Amino acid sequence: MTTTQELQGTLSDLESEGVEQISAALRQLLADVFALYVKTKNFHWHMSGKHFRDYHLLLDEHATQIFAMTDDIAERGRKIGATTLHSISDIARHQRLKDNNAEFVAALDMLAELRADNQELTRILRQTHEICDRHNDVATASMIEVWIDETERRTWFLAETLREA
Secondary structure (H helix, E strand, O other): OOOHHHHHHHHOOOOHHHHHHHHHHHHHHHHHHHHHHHHHHHHHHOOOOOOHHHHHHHHHHHHHHHHHHHHHHHHHHHHOOOOOOOOHHHHHHHOOOOOOOOOOOOHHHHHHHHHHHHHHHHHHHHHHHHHHHHOOOHHHHHHHHHHHHHHHHHHHHHHHHHHHO
């Protein structure tokens, strides 16, 4: 059986401690991104009210962008010689963002919750970036910088939408 340490020598020049810390952070990040994706789709599917069309389309656009992050996060962990999430229960074990299983959530409450979740995801991305910086993982840090910008944009759109409501 090949260990992370053995794989690391062939996949990355990062030290084993760096691979362990970065991959652990990426697993949690991936779980959070999946949780945010599902919540965004949940709210997209259950949206109602006089601004239905606009909110429905906004959340669909956001969900597409969030889902696009998942493969990059998982593959980055693999590229540095680690494993990634394996199942729904693995996601649940690692996620920090909270689910919303309420039968009904008002449209503006949905948007406010997603705004807060995107703000939290930005904080998580910055923390992950700091771990990458400590271990000189420039490639992962560069990817995270793009995700921070995208997440801040989603937060901005949600905040501005709520301002006009």
